Amino acid sequence: MLQGLRVLDLTRNLPGPFATRMLADLGAEIVKVEPPEGDPARALGSLFEALNRGKDCRKVDFKTEDGRATLREWAREADVVVDSFRPGVLDAMGLGHAALSAVQPRIVLCSITGYGQTGEWAQRAGHDLNFMAMSGALDQMRARNGDVAMSNIQWGDLAGGSSMACIAILAAVFEAQRTGRGRFLDVSMAHGLFAHQVMPQATGALLEPMLGRKPRVGEDMLNGALPCYGLYRTQDDRWLAVGALEHKFWRVACEVFERPQWAAQHWQRGLMPNSPESNALREAVDALVASRPLADWAARFGAADACVTPVLTLDEATRHPLFAAPARLPWAAVE
Template sequence: MRSLPLAGIRVLDLTRLLPGPLASLHLADLGADVIKIEDTGAGDYARDAKSGYGDVNYFQLINRNKRSLRLDLKQAAGVEVFMRLAGDADVIIESFRPGVVDKLGVGYKAVSSINPKIVYCAITGYGQDGPYRERAGHDLNYLGYSGLLDQIGTQGGTPAMPNFQIGDLLGGSLTALVGILAAIVDARASGHGRYVDVSMTDAVFAHTLFPLLAVLGLGHALPRGEDVLSGGLPCYGVYPTSDGRHFAVGALEPKFWQLLCETIGRPDLKPCAYLMGSEGLRIRRELEAVFVQRSFAEWTAVFDKVDCCVTPVLRFEESLANEQLQARGMVVEIDGVKQFTPPYKISEMPFEVRMPAPAAGEHSDDILREAGFSADEIASLRSRKAI
């Protein structure tokens, strides 16, 4: 069997909560040796994050296949340990506010001086420079500054808060992965690493393509719920059924719209797919009147047989059991907890859970021994509470 794509890559992960740990989860699933470095106090706050849903929290879902080392970087001994590990690492990921790692003595300049091939990624809300660099923030704040939050929601309503952390996950996780993997490829070829500065606000902003199109063409973004893909077109929207459920209509292409109109018995609507404004609203109301005549189950039976981009809006527990997602192996159970498997399927790379999410400091001794620390040195570090 071939080795995993990132086998041999060592990652030191200083991040906490959601964005950084999800990025390092992907690296770990791809075979990297991810060492989760937590302080000797609270460690990763996500360990004790209360979801309100019982005993399971998201720490368990995003920290599999990693090892854990507890390390006090406020002690010189802790910094010395980190730098010894960094000398042989490929990637470091951190998510402190700008300048913190430099004050601790473990920033990019310090590490690259002993390990020129290091890829050092910093994930922050606003980036390493600019007037907001020092500000605190969460996902909703990044969406607000990027202009995206103002675009999410229905016509005439207030901005909607998505139960999907767009800034954290698109920005802090996936955008960071693009930069890290590109820099790893370059470092392997050139022997020189890079500093990867990821701003979650930048990442969201850089993907707001349709609002930008509106500004370029009209001089301003369209109001919430009125752009082509947010409710402005009748052929692309969400329609209620008789029992309070919904169907997603994505019949953007003429052939799909025409087939939809035939299926619901409204061939007269065929010329109306791309109407906007008051006329588009009138056609949406016509479609609403049709969809509300049948139940969710009835429409599901109808459109299962018709390929026109009209699909049920599933509740999440229904998605977990969905036949397509099940066939793709998208859900796995680890220690009795359901989790997502990687969303990419790579040839000759079967998904494997090598380790569940680690206990804090679970692998400290193993990691230090591998780095050449003697039993006496490890005992000394522990007595000083540096680990």
């Protein structure tokens, strides 16, 4: 789909390389530029391969004028340059947007940083955990006991950084094709994560008048307040994901649970979140799910159109027919 799009990838670590890998998967030609000693991620083997498959890897010494001149020459034939340096570093090397535009007016420069190009936080170092913490996203990822949960998915890097960068790049390239002028894109991972919290911001405001305060853990619409939408521990200490948000799915789930009398108890039928009745129903579902092992529930719900699924381990997901074969991209195009 992106055949003919040429991208210079000056990034390291996770956000930039994953962004350009997605572009490569979509057909773009990616020239990955590494320092003379190579990308530090090469030491991680499988991670480097996962992030950089399909890329043309080249080494350039950014510290020399000859190396910088080589990059400017490559930029003449490029549509996009992606970097992850701190603000001002590319300008200091003579590789900022103004310099690149002088050799290629259509060039789109996308800079992925933690906190953006301007403001008092612009020069601060950070990693995914910091962006999660500062954006409020980490506060939204709490276990039932209230402890903050440390996700093993780097949402700041990937959702706030990689995905936002790809969206901005494709929009800027579309504009450049129509106008002949490129753009300098400022992608902040912290701000990207903050923007992703559209649901808790909206539902928090909705529930605040009922609670007299902002919802806490287990009290928001999609983090435990609804009996029909939650995580329930099974007899063997596994978890069942009940996502019967709409009444039609909850009705089917209640049939599988062999509790048809629960079907009328649903938020779309007037059951108020966090009410005594709602809390009592959640406790009843909790007790029922805890009475059987996960394999039993998975078998019972296997053919039910109820939005209820087992919580798989990564190894189980890897072996599951949904992901094991045939291999496909998450955005596979239909011919």
